[in-house]
Amino acid sequence: MQDKINTFMDEVRSRNGHEPEFLQAVQEVAETVIPYIASQEIYNGKNILLRMVEPERAITFRVPWVDDDGEIHVNRGYRIQMNSAIGPYKGGLRFHPTVDMSILKFLAFEQTFKNSLTTLPMGGGKGGADFDPKGKSDDEIMRFCHSFMSELFRHIGPNTDIPAGDIGVGGREIGFLFGMYRKLRNEFTGVLTGKGLTWGGSLIRPEATGYGTVYFAENMMKTKNDSFDGKTVVISGSGNVAQFAAEKALHLGAKVVTLSDSSGYILDEDGIDEEKLEFVMTLKNEKRGRISEYIDTYSNAKFFEGETPWEVPCDIALPCATQNELNGEDAQKLLENGCICVSEGANMPSMPEAIAEFHKAKILFAPGKASNAGGVATSGLEMSQNSLRMSWSSEEVDNKLKDIMNDIHEKCLEYGDDGNGFTDYVKGANIAGFVKVADAMLAQGVV
Numbered sequence: 001m002q003d004k005i006n007t008f009m010d011e012v013r014s015r016n017g018h019e020p021e022f023l024q025a026v027q028e029v030a031e032t033v034i035p036y037i038a039s040q041e042i043y044n045g046k047n048i049l050l051r052m053v054e055p056e057r058a059i060t061f062r063v064p065w066v067d068d069d070g071e072i073h074v075n076r077g078y079r080i081q082m083n084s085a086i087g088p089y090k091g092g093l094r095f096h097p098t099v100d101m102s103i104l105k106f107l108a109f110e111q112t113f114k115n116s117l118t119t120l121p122m123g124g125g126k127g128g129a130d131f132d133p134k135g136k137s138d139d140e141i142m143r144f145c146h147s148f149m150s151e152l153f154r155h156i157g158p159n160t161d162i163p164a165g166d167i168g169v170g171g172r173e174i175g176f177l178f179g180m181y182r183k184l185r186n187e188f189t190g191v192l193t194g195k196g197l198t199w200g201g202s203l204i205r206p207e208a209t210g211y212g213t214v215y216f217a218e219n220m221m222k223t224k225n226d227s228f229d230g231k232t233v234v235i236s237g238s239g240n241v242a243q244f245a246a247e248k249a250l251h252l253g254a255k256v257v258t259l260s261d262s263s264g265y266i267l268d269e270d271g272i273d274e275e276k277l278e279f280v281m282t283l284k285n286e287k288r289g290r291i292s293e294y295i296d297t298y299s300n301a302k303f304f305e306g307e308t309p310w311e312v313p314c315d316i317a318l319p320c321a322t323q324n325e326l327n328g329e330d331a332q333k334l335l336e337n338g339c340i341c342v343s344e345g346a347n348m349p350s351m352p353e354a355i356a357e358f359h360k361a362k363i364l365f366a367p368g369k370a371s372n373a374g375g376v377a378t379s380g381l382e383m384s385q386n387s388l389r390m391s392w393s394s395e396e397v398d399n400k401l402k403d404i405m406n407d408i409h410e411k412c413l414e415y416g417d418d419g420n421g422f423t424d425y426v427k428g429a430n431i432a433g434f435v436k437v438a439d440a441m442l443a444q445g446v447v
């Protein structure tokens, strides 16, 4: 079997050798899905996985914009339309200086499996730009978003491709992007999700990725007759996903002790309670400050510059910042300190060596494509509300979100059983996500 996997990876590497994050994401899927394909007669000889690693379309474009001093800048914009076998392309936009083909192809590939897991009819896509929003004024962000959409609009649509937020793209950016789309198309449609509540957005979409990550972890803990109540939780990141993961962990009775950004992490051993979390939300979402400023207000807390929070003892770890933020040594530290559950809020935050450590120790480990699927699932619910021209209450959306996270967990249990009573959630998520897309591709022929 390893030969088959190696041959497949050699072929993928020969075309994409300069794309390390993409190869990492494909390798993880290949290791679990190729043995499954080999065991299923219907998939044999169809080269389905090889077709799935090739984007249906990859668009790059120029994004020129003018800063507040009148200087002209040029960034590169992207949209990867990965797979539309089960529905229109769906996935976020990332604005970050590290954005390139490798990052976006890994994200779009993961998105295809994730969206399939949600049970909603959404294909996989991802996009963004190598633009750094840090330190830019609201006007500069607006001009950038307008320029970005003045090209992207011709490639997307409510039945074709529906972008949303990701790192560096939140409610403010979605507003500017939507405004330009609406003007250019002269139509009001649900072409983007994560919209404001007064113009087509869904209640609970801002909360959904973080809440869903915790709901998934709660489901995993239940399999051990355990819960969040009284547990110590370590979280990385302090953006959208981290903030609402922290909020839901607090609701469930846990003590959250860390948050971070790319400068380092804060440790508050007294716990980041609701009031302190509100302070972080204002600091990050309105003042656009740094997490280190937390200790200016809460002097009992400490800031660890340039460090990640995985050295802090905890029961549950929620990596909610970015890809490859947790390495093999970090995983060992978490395990030595008694961590029993890791639920990924970010996309691919754990490096392969870290996942190997978690699996060796047989702790509860959820890959992002399962545990952070609540965000895109709620985007799917926003699309449904837009099509129906109605809006559901917070309670209705939250209940649907919980049901979807339960379903994904059940699918992981079904496909992830290793035969010895251990659930390999990576295997479960990969195979369950693959089956729906592969069956649709088989039914539709070679297109």
Ligand SMILES: NC(=O)C1=CN([C@@H]2O[C@H](COP(=O)(O)OP(=O)(O)OC[C@H]3O[C@@H](n4cnc5c(N)ncnc54)[C@H](OP(=O)(O)O)[C@@H]3O)[C@@H](O)[C@H]2O)C=CC1
Binding pocket: 165, 166, 167, 168, 169, 170, 209, 237, 238, 239, 240, 241, 242, 260, 261, 262, 263, 320, 321, 322, 323, 325, 345, 346, 347, 372, 373, 375, 376
């Ligand atoms: N938003 C959503 O609905 C979804 C998001 N995700 C994933 O969750 C993760 C976080 O996204 P989101 O919260 O929306 O993004 P935000 O932009 O709101 O926040 C990102 C956070 O991660 C930190 N971060 C970014 N890059 C790095 C880095 N290289 N090293 C350390 N910290 C870093 C940021 O710090 P700083 O400000 O210093 O850059 C910030 O605290 C991403 O992996 C994203 O793909 C997954 C599913 C849905």
Ligand SMILES: O=C(O)CCC(=O)C(=O)O
Binding pocket: 090, 091, 092, 093, 111, 114, 162, 163, 164, 165, 166, 193, 347, 372, 373, 375, 376, 377, 379
């Ligand atoms: O809500 C969406 O469409 C985007 C979510 C996303 O980008 C992700 O799941 O990584």
